[in-house]
Each structure stands twice: as C-alpha cells, then as structure tokens.
Amino acid sequence: MYGGSVMKTEILRLERVTYRRDNTTILNNLSMSMMKGDIMGLQPLETYGLEELLSVLTENPPLYFGYVYYMEQCVNAWNAARHERNRISVIGTRSTLVGDLDILTNVFVLRPGFRQERISEKMLVRQLQPFLDDLGIRLDPKTTVDRLSPYERVLVELLRAVVAGHHLIIFREISSVISEEELKDLHRLLRHYARRGFSFLYISMHFEEIMQVCSSTAIYHDARIDMIIEEDFRGKSLPRSYYQDYYNHVSRRLRRCRPDKEGEEVFSAELLSDDLKGFAFSVREGECLVIQNMETRIYNRLVEVLTRENDVSRVRFAFRGKQEDGIRRRKMAVLREEPGKTMIFEDLSVLDNLCITLDHKLPSIWVRKKARDSVREEYVREFGTDICSRHTMDLTRIERLRLIYMRVWLEKPDVVFLLQPFKGADVEERYQIFKLQEMLLKKGMAVVILAVSMGDSLAIADRVIRLASVRERLDVKEYRYEDFPKLPGYLPWVDVYDENMEKEPVL
Amino acid sequence: MGDRMGKNQKYLVNRLYLFCALLFLFGVVMIFLAETGIVQGRRAVIPGLFLILALFLAGGYRWLYRPYRMLNEQFSRFADGYISLEEMSRTDVLLSPEMERSLKQLDSMNNATRNLDLSKRQAQYRALQNQINPHFLYNTLEGIRSEALIAGLDNLADMTELLATFFRYTISRNETLVTLEEELDNCYTYFKIQQYRFGSRIHLEVLKDEEEWNTILHCRIPKLTLQPILENSIIHGIELKMGEGTVTIEITRTESRLLIRVRDDGVGMDHRTLEELNARLDSKEEEYRESHSREEGGVALVNVNNRVHLLFGEEYGMHVYSMENTGTTVELSIPAVREQRKP
Numbered sequence: 001m002y003g004g005s006v007m008k009t010e011i012l013r014l015e016r017v018t019y020r021r022d023n024t025t026i027l028n029n030l031s032m033s034m035m036k037g038d039i040m041g042l043q044p045l046e047t048y049g050l051e052e053l054l055s056v057l058t059e060n061p062p063l064y065f066g067y068v069y070y071m072e073q074c075v076n077a078w079n080a081a082r083h084e085r086n087r088i089s090v091i092g093t094r095s096t097l098v099g100d101l102d103i104l105t106n107v108f109v110l111r112p113g114f115r116q117e118r119i120s121e122k123m124l125v126r127q128l129q130p131f132l133d134d135l136g137i138r139l140d141p142k143t144t145v146d147r148l149s150p151y152e153r154v155l156v157e158l159l160r161a162v163v164a165g166h167h168l169i170i171f172r173e174i175s176s177v178i179s180e181e182e183l184k185d186l187h188r189l190l191r192h193y194a195r196r197g198f199s200f201l202y203i204s205m206h207f208e209e210i211m212q213v214c215s216s217t218a219i220y221h222d223a224r225i226d227m228i229i230e231e232d233f234r235g236k237s238l239p240r241s242y243y244q245d246y247y248n249h250v251s252r253r254l255r256r257c258r259p260d261k262e263g264e265e266v267f268s269a270e271l272l273s274d275d276l277k278g279f280a281f282s283v284r285e286g287e288c289l290v291i292q293n294m295e296t297r298i299y300n301r302l303v304e305v306l307t308r309e310n311d312v313s314r315v316r317f318a319f320r321g322k323q324e325d326g327i328r329r330r331k332m333a334v335l336r337e338e339p340g341k342t343m344i345f346e347d348l349s350v351l352d353n354l355c356i357t358l359d360h361k362l363p364s365i366w367v368r369k370k371a372r373d374s375v376r377e378e379y380v381r382e383f384g385t386d387i388c389s390r391h392t393m394d395l396t397r398i399e400r401l402r403l404i405y406m407r408v409w410l411e412k413p414d415v416v417f418l419l420q421p422f423k424g425a426d427v428e429e430r431y432q433i434f435k436l437q438e439m440l441l442k443k444g445m446a447v448v449i450l451a452v453s454m455g456d457s458l459a460i461a462d463r464v465i466r467l468a469s470v471r472e473r474l475d476v477k478e479y480r481y482e483d484f485p486k487l488p489g490y491l492p493w494v495d496v497y498d499e500n501m502e503k504e505p506v507l
Numbered sequence: 508m509g510d511r512m513g514k515n516q517k518y519l520v521n522r523l524y525l526f527c528a529l530l531f532l533f534g535v536v537m538i539f540l541a542e543t544g545i546v547q548g549r550r551a552v553i554p555g556l557f558l559i560l561a562l563f564l565a566g567g568y569r570w571l572y573r574p575y576r577m578l579n580e581q582f583s584r585f586a587d588g589y590i591s592l593e594e595m596s597r598t599d600v601l602l603s604p605e606m607e608r609s610l611k612q613l614d615s616m617n618n619a620t621r622n623l624d625l626s627k628r629q630a631q632y633r634a635l636q637n638q639i640n641p642h643f644l645y646n647t648l649e650g651i652r653s654e655a656l657i658a659g660l661d662n663l664a665d666m667t668e669l670l671a672t673f674f675r676y677t678i679s680r681n682e683t684l685v686t687l688e689e690e691l692d693n694c695y696t697y698f699k700i701q702q703y704r705f706g707s708r709i710h711l712e713v714l715k716d717e718e719e720w721n722t723i724l725h726c727r728i729p730k731l732t733l734q735p736i737l738e739n740s741i742i743h744g745i746e747l748k749m750g751e752g753t754v755t756i757e758i759t760r761t762e763s764r765l766l767i768r769v770r771d772d773g774v775g776m777d778h779r780t781l782e783e784l785n786a787r788l789d790s791k792e793e794e795y796r797e798s799h800s801r802e803e804g805g806v807a808l809v810n811v812n813n814r815v816h817l818l819f820g821e822e823y824g825m826h827v828y829s830m831e832n833t834g835t836t837v838e839l840s841i842p843a844v845r846e847q848r849k850p
Contacts, residue, residue, distance in 0.1 A: 007761060007762055008761050010763075010764065013840075028782075031838070033766070033840075035759070064584065064589070065584060072762050072763055078584075078589075219830060222778060226778060226828060226830055227829060227830040227834075229833070
C-alpha cells in the first residue's frame with residue numbers, strides 16, 4: 001500500500017481466457033477488465049459463445065487457458081480450477097426469482113448464506129425498507145413475485161443482488177422486456193448504484209442503447225473482445241464497418257421505397273377493452289406499421305387482445321372493410337417473440353414445418369408430393385439453398401428464421417403481426433430479419449410490429465405509433481415517415497433517416 | 508518408501524501395470540472361487556464381487572483415464588502454443604520415465620539454443636554500442652546543436668537536443684526497471700521528435716488519475732516499455748490515417764496492478780489481423796516468433812510482452828484491442844511495484 005489515497009479496485013479481469021467444450025474452442029484468447037463503479041457495455045456482434053462467457057464469469061468452469069480475477073483475486077486459472085461460483089448476478093429476460101414466494105423471501109431468505117433459523121418477518125421488512133427507499137420505488141414486500149410487472153421483477157432482482165453484496169451485476173438484453181420509460185428509470189438506478197461502488201456489465205444488441213448509460217463498450221465479435229470503445233472515443237453509432245452491408249441495404253431502401261400512401265387499406269382494428277379503449281389503427285397493403293409501447297403493461301395487453309381468437313368484446317377487426325375474425329380465416333398471421341425458437345416443431349421435418357399452414361390454400365398438400373416439392377423449390381428459389389434434406393434440429397438460427405418467415409410468405413395472409421421481431425438477434429440475424437420482413441412487404445402483406453423496444457424496427461417502418469399511459473389515459477402519438485427525424489435521437493436508425501431525408505429519392 | 512512409491516505412481520505406465528496385475532489377481536481369485544465351489548449357496552458373495560469390480564473400474568477411471576486426459580490436454584495446450592516445454596514437463600503425471608527424460612532433454616536443448624541466440628544478440632548489441640561510442644555520439648550531437656544555434660536554426664538545435672536526450676536514455680542506461688516518470692519523459696521526448704515530422708497531425712494526451720498520480724509516477728516498469736507502444740501507435744495507427752490523430756496514454760493503478768492503456772484513433776486493423784497479433788503475443792513458440800517477427804509488424808509489441816512475461820510471469824502481459832477505422836488500444840498489465848526487482 002502506498003500513501004492514504006483511495007485506490008481503484010479492479011472488479012473483474014479476464015486474462016487471455018480460452019474455453020473449450022467437447023474439443024471445440026468456444027472462447028478464444030478473450031481479455032477484458034472492469035473497475036469498481038464502472039458501467040460497461042458489451043455489444044455482441046453475434047451470440048456465439050455468449051452463454052459460455054457468462055458461465056465463465058459466474059461459474060468458473062475449467063479453462064483451457066487463461067486467468068479470471070474477481071475483486072483482484074484469482075478465482076479461476078487454467079492450471080488451478082476452483083469451480084466455486086462467483087458472487088455475480090445476471091439479470092436477463094427471464095426471471096430467476098421464485099414466482100410463488102413473496103419479495104421478502106426472494107430477497108432475504110433464499111439468499112445463499114442466510115443462516116437464521118427463526119425468521120422475523122417484521123425485522124426483514126424493516127431491513128428491506130432502506131433498500132426500497134434507496135431505489136425510490138413503492139413495493140409491498142409481501143407481494144408474490146408472480147404478481148409483479150416485468151420492470152418490478154427486474155427491480156427485485158437488482159435489489160436481491162445489492163442485498164447479497166454482489167459487486168458485479170450483469171444485465172442481459174433487458175430492453176426487450178421493459179419499456180423505454182422504464183429503461184430510462186433503470187439507467188438512473190444503475191448510475192446511482194455505480195456511484196456507490198457497484199459495477200454493471202450491460203449486454204445489449206444495440207449500440208445506441210448502450211451509449212445511453214455506459215462509460216465504455218466492449219465489442220464482442222467471434223467469441224473475443226475486439227475493441228473497448230471509451231465514452232470520449234466513440235462516434236454517434238457503432239463503426240459501420242461491422243454492419244456495412246446492413247447499413248447499405250437499409251439506406252438503399254430508405255432512398256428507394258417511400259411508403260405508398262395510395263395502397264388499399266387491408267386491415268383495421270378497434271380496441272374496445274377498458275384500458276385500451278379508443279385506440280384504433282389501420283394498415284395498408286405493403287405497409288409496415290410499428291406500434292411501440294412505452295409501458296410493458298400496455299404491450300402485454302395489446303398482444304393479448306390482438307392475438308386472441310374471436311374476442312369480439314375487446315377488439316373489432318376489419319379486413320378490406322369487412323368485419324371478421326382474421327385468425328380463423330387465416331387472413332392474419334402472428335409471429336411470436338424469437339420465432340426461431342418458439343414456432344418450430346422440432347419433431348417434424350423441415351418440409352412439414354414449411355407446409356404446416358398451407359392446408360387452407362392447398363387442401364391436398366399432405367397427399368400430393370408434387371405440391372410439397374414445389375414448396376421446396378420455392379424455398380430454394382428464394383434463398384438459394386436447400387434445407388429440406390436436413391434435420392430440423394440441425395438448422396442454424398438464420399435458417400430457422402427463414403423457415404418461419406417463408407411459412408408466412410407461402411400462406412400470404414393480409415396482415416402479419418410481428419411481436420418484438422428483433423429480440424435477441426445479433427447483427428447478422430437482424431440483417432436477415434430485415435430482409436425477410438422486406439420479402440413479406442414486397443408480396444403485398446401489411447406488417448404490424450408490436451414492440452416495447454424499438455430495436456431495428458425503425459429501419460423497416462413506414463409509420464410509427466407510440467403508446468404511453470399518461471395519468472391512467474392512453475396517449476397515442478403517430479409519426480409518419482417524414483416525421484421520423486423528430487423521434488428521439490438515441491433510437492437506432494434515426495440518424496440514418498436524418499441523413500437520407502435530405503437526399504432525393506432514387507426511383 | 509512411500510515417497511518412492513508416490514514417485515513411481517507419477518508414471519501412467521506404472522499405474523497401468525499395477526492395475527493389470529490387480530485385475531489379473533481378481534480374475535484368478537474369481538476362477539479359484541468358482542472352481543472350488545465356495546461361493547455356491549452364499550448369496551452375499553456375488554454382490555461383494557460386483558462391488559469389488561465396480562471399485563476397480565472407479566479406480567481405473569480415477570487413476571488412469573482422468574490423468575491420461577489431463578496429460579493429453581496439456582500436450583494439446585503445448586501444441587497450440589499456450590504453454591512452454593518447461594511448463595508441460597511440470598505436470599503431476601507423465602506417461603513414462605523415458606518420456607520425462609526426453610522432455611528434459613528437449614527443454615535443455617531448447618534452452619541451449621535460446622541462450623546461444625540470446626548471447627549472439629547480446630554480443631551484437633554490445634558491438635553496436637562500442638561502435639557507436641556514446642560519448643562520441645553525444646559530443647557530435649552537441650556540436651551539431653551549437654552550429655545550428657549559431658546559424659539561427661532553432662528547430663534543428665532543439666531536434667538535436669531531443670535526439671541526444673533520447674539516446675542517452677535508450678543506450679546509456681542499463682537498468683531493467685525504471686520509474687514510470689522516466690519512461691513517460693522518454694515518451695514525451697520521442698513524441699516531440701516525431702512532431703517535427705508530422706507537425707500538428709499528431710497529438711499526445713496523458714490521462715492522469717490526479718489522486719494517485721504521484722504514486723503512479725514512482726511505480727517501476729521495465730525500461731523501454733511505453734515508447735515502443737507509442738511508436739507502434741504512431742507508425743501503424745496515425746501515420747496511415749488521413750487528417751489528425753491522437754494517442755492517449757491512460758495509466759491506472761489498482762491494489763496489485765498497474766494498467767497502462769495506449770490508444771490511438773488511427774486506422775485500426777481488421778478482425779483477422781488482430782486475432783493473429785494477439786495469438787503471436789501469447790504464443791510460446793520462440794521459433795514462430797522469430798520467423799514471423801522479421802517479416803511482419805508488431806515486433807516491438809511482441810518484444811515488450813516477452814520481457815514482461817520473463818520479468819513478472821504469465822499472469823501479466825499485453826493484449827491488443829482494435830477495430831478497423833476506429834483505432835487500436837494496447838493494454839499492458841504489470842504488477843504495481845516500487846522496489847527494483849531482479850529478473
């Protein structure tokens with residue numbers, strides 16, 4: 001020790017970490033470090049090895065080479081593995097709380113190291129109160145976790161980590177479960193706790209989001225950290241060399257495809273349920289409408305109402321002017337969040353997965369092999385590769401996405417609802433999703449994107465509706481294409497609209 | 508006796524002999540029991556025999572298979588260039604005594620080659636130093652400076668003075684470790700010399716942790732650590748860039764480490780080049796380094812990293828981060844020491 005000044009503490013250091021599993025190198029020569037009180041961003045350009053990186057950070061698995069230091073102590077090394085868990089919390093899109101138990105039990109009693117045999121609830125409530133006051137939130141400690149909103153769940157997980165004294169807390173893609181307003185509030189809390197010595201690793205697929213809160217950003221590419229971009233060192237967006245093709249493609253679309261305002265209105269919806277009453281929207285042929293919900297509660301209600309079959313008491317649908325139930329008549333398709341995981345039938349073949357919704361168009365599809373073969377050829381024509389001879393489980397993430405979007409493309413409904421289509425997608429996947437959405441629009445389908453986080457939706461949008469709740473009333477703001485530059489500057493792609501709005505469209 | 512037994516068990520081949528002998532003994536006992544009919548009518552014997560067999564298999568897994576896998580991984584690490592021959596021969600288990608002897612022989616041959624190469628380089632360096640004759644060099648530079656001053660060429664005079672200061676630090680001082688302050692001064696000198704060439708195109712910033720700065724300046728680091736990194740940033744980063752560029756040196760001290768980051772906002776490098784450079788920095792293959800370093804860039808970084816590894820161990824060293832058209836950051840981690848350490 002030298003002198004009496006406060007020394008910086010290195011909270012985390014990964015030194016040339018190489019991690020192998022089943023003789024395959026997953027993490028390769030990865031180095032990074034974080035100081036106490038840092039809020040560091042991590043942007044994965046692809047998700048390969050990300051799970052393993054989190055496992056290396058939290059679980060200390062045997063390393064092929066390298067060293068891991070936590071709080072300046074070597075906790076894992078290639079030649080001396082300890083295999084004890086590090087006191088690091090990961091807060092992600094899925095809850096790690098026990099749903100049936102109340103906040104108090106989750107925060108205190110389930111904590112490793114809680115040794116009291118007789119639990120005094122009163123005392124625990126008293127102990128929790130200062131933490132709640134510190135967070136600036138009002139929560140009844142006896143509320144069951146299942147009854148919490150997604151944002152409250154995130155706050156309770158944060159509280160649990162703080163109470164447990166975890167010095168490093170990792171947030172993983174949190175913007176896909178909480179709204180923009182809630183995210184701003186969470187950022188405020190992160191800054192508050194960072195000042196008190198907690199460190200945060202903030203993993204997000206969007207550089208613009210990371211920039212709002214982080215002091216530095218690690219660019220994760222090919223299972224390595226390529227670059228640490230410091231706050232004073234970075235431009236407005238992620239260096240374009242990493243997504244040049246995607247950027248060029250979007251720019252070309254922005255210049256070429258101005259929304260066709262004269263197209264026929266194919267779908268309209270009028271919400272009748274109490275909390276969404278008065279909200280109505282319509283969408284035209286080949287138009288992409290993005291409905292961004294500033295609160296997760298509104299998003300959940302909207303998804304529930306719009307995707308439920310035959311719920312005439314809460315919503316009224318009209319297709320090309322006629323009122324009818326779209327789902328039953330297959331005039332409406334819904335792609336759930338992360339469709340590559342949630343909408344593929346693993347036990348069916350790839351071709352069966354492609355044809356599964358075609359029975360109303362081609363009733364003999366399951367009898368006529370020729371019809372199925374032509375579907376297979378159609379896929380090859382669109383994407384250039386034949387995946388039908390492979391097993392469903394062997395498909396890559398991008399092939400899975402293509403399979404699902406192709407299924408909808410073949411079905412050709414009037415309107416397609418996409419629920420958070422960019423959730424969990426890395427740069428390459430986002431580019432593919434963008435192209436797949438373009439494919440649907442070119443076929444004349446109307447696309448409605450429902451999201452809490454704008455993500456890359458703005459790149460494909462022709463119109464944006466932002467929904468917020470102001471004093472218990474629904475506040476609806478609509479942005480037409482020419483108004484996009486007026487959207488908040490931190491949203492991804494707004495700067496590209498800014499640039500392109502000046503230029504003449506290329507016809 | 509126990510020690511000798513333990514030493515014998517270091518070799519997998521001995522363990523295998525012992526395991527086979529015990530297995531053979533077990534087989535003989537089994538046959539004997541079956542032949543004599545002792546087991547007939549005694550139900551407890553059969554589960555007992557199965558238990559002994561299970562113990563054999565568990566022992567085989569623990570004493571043979573697991574160490575074999577560990578040894579295999581160690582060989583794989585060596586083949587991939589992660590560990591040196593010396594580290595590899597330091598394992599708890601080896602295949603046979605002959606293998607141990609061979610490894611030692613290989614290591615000593617390798618050391619002999621390395622020592623030979625080192626002494627050759629040292630001799631070349633000394634010869635160069637003698638040829639240069641520092642006093643003659645400094646006197647000459649001083650002479651040029653005086654002539655320049657008389658002729659009114661102030662820039663030339665300053666440049667000559669800077670060059671003399673730079674050489675005085677680089678050639679004449681023989682310490683292994685110097686203070687960070689001295690190393691930073693040398694960086695400023697080098698930077699000023701480069702500024703005569705680049706003009707206002709290059710900038711240097713040193714980010715200071717005001718509270719710790721005084722302590723940081725007195726920390727000891729290997730001599731000529733910072734200047735080669737700075738040179739690398741200017742030559743490979745800023746020089747190739749259109750317009751102005753900045754090199755930022757950031758030094759942070761933690762309880763145990765001194766972290767030095769030299770970043771430039773130059774041209775950066777692509778993902779593949781970065782991967783190769785970091786692999787070269789961490790590779791233990793001396794020959795690989797030698798054959799590649801002459802042809803490719805980054806020699807200075809590899810040399811600095813080698814010296815840090817030799818002085819402080821494998822836990823410390825250098826890592827490069829870079830991104831095309833954004834810049835490069837070289838991060839050096841060394842222990843925070845104030846006293847002179849002998850290598």
